[in-house]
Amino acid sequence: NAGVTQTPKFRVLKTGQSMTLLCAQDMNHEYMYWYRQDPGMGLRLIHYSVGEGTTAKGEVPDGYNVSRLKKQNFLLGLESAAPSQTSVYFCASSESRNEQFFGPGTRLTVL
Amino acid sequence: SQQGEEDPQALSIQEGENATMNCSYKTSINNLQWYRQNSGRGLVHLILIRSNEREKHSGRLRVTLDTSKKSSSLLITASRAADTASYFCATVNNYGQNFVFGPGTRLSVLP
Numbered sequence: 321n322a323g324v325t326q327t328p329k330f331r332v333l334k335t336g337q338s339m340t341l342l343c344a345q346d347m348n349h350e351y352m353y354w355y356r357q358d359p360g361m362g363l364r365l366i367h368y369s370v371g372e373g374t375t376a377k378g379e380v381p382d383g384y385n386v387s388r389l390k391k392q393n394f395l396l397g398l399e400s401a402a403p404s405q406t407s408v409y410f411c412a413s414s415e416s417r418n419e420q421f422f423g424p425g426t427r428l429t430v431l
Numbered sequence: 432s433q434q435g436e437e438d439p440q441a442l443s444i445q446e447g448e449n450a451t452m453n454c455s456y457k458t459s460i461n462n463l464q465w466y467r468q469n470s471g472r473g474l475v476h477l478i479l480i481r482s483n484e485r486e487k488h489s490g491r492l493r494v495t496l497d498t499s500k501k502s503s504s505l506l507i508t509a510s511r512a513a514d515t516a517s518y519f520c521a522t523v524n525n526y527g528q529n530f531v532f533g534p535g536t537r538l539s540v541l542p
């Protein structure tokens with residue numbers, strides 16, 4: 321089992337460009353999450369999903385969109401990247417309120 | 432705003448000593464979880480304690496929960512250099528699927 325995988329691992333964007341981060345899990349989990357982690361801070365929830373076809377806003381959703389068309393995939397989109405979105409992005413999945421399984425992260429720099 | 436707050440922010444100890452980290456939170460919870468993050472990696476789940484539990488053990492880890500004080504502690508006994516990492520607490524409430532992470536404690540175990 322691969323667990324939770326994220327694509328890409330690194331990306332550099334210019335201000336105003338768009339991109340999509342892909343998260344995939346092979347554990348048949350219902351719940352998936354996107355977080356961002358900034359230096360010296362914990363994780364902040366961007367969006368989450370409680371099942372295929374559903375999405376919900378987290379703590380810091382502005383500037384991001386998500387889609388969960390398939391149960392195993394959760395996509396995070398940046399329509400017009402800004403320097404404030406420079407961060408490390410983590411995807412996670414879980415079964416209900418139990419432990420979360422995290423991907424390795426995507427390091428994004430917006431110039 | 433983040434619900435969990437770890438204390439201390441940073442901790443440096445010698446190998447073989449015990450390390451204690453604390454977490455405080457603000458609202459009622461379903462469970463509280465502790466995670467470890469090695470530098471540049473995703474978070475790894477360590478232990479989960481439910482709101483009706485007071486203490487839990489897993490190997491060298493001991494977690495306590497005091498719901499009256501809205502606080503938890505993580506004790507790592509006989510620390511090793513490999514325990515060097517950041518440790519985060521995450522709370523899950525009874526009303527949703529959100530995991531709320533604190534800013535973490537950076538633990539350095541010196542050989």
